[in-house]
Amino acid sequence: PRRVAVLISGRGSNLEALADHAGPYRIVLVVSNKPEAPGLDLARMRGLPTLALSSRGLDREQFDRRVGDAIEAAGAGTIVLAGYMRLLSPAFVRRFAGRILNIHPSLLPLYKGLDTHARAIAAGDTEAGCSVHLVTEELDSGAVIAQARVPIHEGDTPEDLSARVLAEEHRLYPQAVSDFIRNGSGC
């Protein structure tokens, strides 16, 4: 199986979905930029190697170099961002060019960045969703490789919509990562 590293910052429900899915990959490292991320406990409960790295006192390039060195030391060829809420430096993206995937809670190219569900509701959209895409230097802008759609219902709060989309994320992401690996992308 392909050795993958998963990068998280928080809850870790997508990490959990990836870990519990039987695909052509093995999670060899979970990295969090937040030492208190609940997702680290989910990883530990599954016996996955974890690394919590605080960015205090480091600039973006220095921090990302440490993350990248740990990923290479673990022998991971593909990097899967799962709720990783820190911008990646251009140098990191170049170092792992074509080998970094992200899941974003909108139907890209709509609603890059934060507060996607509130923005979709405020716009009067009738559907929302999530997108798996390749990571490039520009935020949420790399090629989309998979999407899932859900309806927006009258009276939905951002929390309602978030829960509906998240259920689709958990289904979509392990499948998209598996397809990406099987189709011979990354290394």
Ligand code: GAR
């Ligand atoms: C997910 O909804 C993911 O799509 C989103 O953060 C959440 C993480 O949840 N990611 C982004 O907004 C990336 N900009 P999780 O920690 O439970 O997987």
